[in-house]
């Protein structure tokens with residue numbers, strides 16, 4: 078069945094159908110007014126006809142490093158989506174003898190990220206990435222002494238079960254790692270979710286449009302809109318506290334000597350800014366979330 082070829086003037090956009098990144102992706106896309114049928118995505122991906130996608134930097138790095146030496150990646154990262162923050166880390170038993178990653182050379186490692194892990198240990202063993210050439214020529218990849226095994230889940234159990242001396246797995250809060258009696262001794266990749274595009278896309282215009290919509294939502298999530306009233310005489314003081322992205326909007330009130338101010342404030346500074354506004358005699362301070370925006374960065 079051909080689900081793809083009849084789709085003219087459309088773009089194929091792959092998002093995770095489950096897992097950690099799914100809900101944040103769906104929220105982002107609904108904020109950008111992008112509609113899609115999740116059930117179609119695996120087929121589109123399978124056809125290799127996807128223009129845009131959302132995944133973790135860790136997954137992009139694993140994909141890219143696994144490509145043959147002379148095959149460039151067709152995946153381009155176009156926007157950091159700032160969620161799904163985690164680190165792919167080398168972990169060992171907290172109570173064990175291994176203190177540094179080089180102590181793991183020649184030992185057993187378990188991971189879901191075999192290509193990145195092989196590359197990491199190749200560097201430790203040979204001081205050379207498995208994607209690098211010597212003097213510009215392809216060299217035979219030396220066989221790794223370190224034994225790297227793939228498991229798809231519950232990677233953190235591998236050391237306690239005696240299957241591994243160390244693991245390479247994702248860490249966010251560190252709870253999973255600590256609960257398994259492990260500690261991190263190095264970081265292989267730092268990751269967040271990213272918007273990716275195919276370098277082969279024939280829908281560049283649509284890719285740009287959707288990227289711009291998604292940027293708008295991400296930008297909006299960082300700011301709130303704040304409105305307050307203040308005596309006109311205090312305007313110079315409150316303007317210093319809330320200068321706005323360009324400048325605050327100031328309107329007269331139907332009361333002499335008072336003005337109303339509308340201004341965008343960075344969410345992470347909100348509480349402190351509100352305290353300072355109150356001290357500067359601002360009153361009726363109202364804060365409204367933004368759901369979308371188009372503004373200069």
Ligand SMILES: Nc1ncnc2c1ncn2[C@@H]1O[C@H](COP(=O)(O)OP(=O)(O)OP(=O)(O)O)[C@@H](O)[C@H]1O
Nearest residue numbers: 095096097098133134135136161162163247249268
């Ligand atoms: N604890 C975490 N905190 C934040 N982001 C994470 C975390 N774990 C994973 N991620 C990000 O989410 C992506 C998907 O991970 P997740 O564990 O949800 O996969 P999944 O869809 O369940 O796939 P699989 O079936 O292969 O486990 C990872 O590649 C990473 O970028």
Ligand SMILES: O=P(O)(O)OC[C@H]1O[C@H](OP(=O)(O)OP(=O)(O)O)[C@H](O)[C@@H]1O
Nearest residue numbers: 097230231247248249250251252253254
């Ligand atoms: O540092 P933490 O906050 O504890 O997060 C890390 C855990 O999260 C991910 O697994 P997830 O829970 O998504 O399940 P999975 O093993 O099925 O992918 C990852 O593989 C770790 O096990």
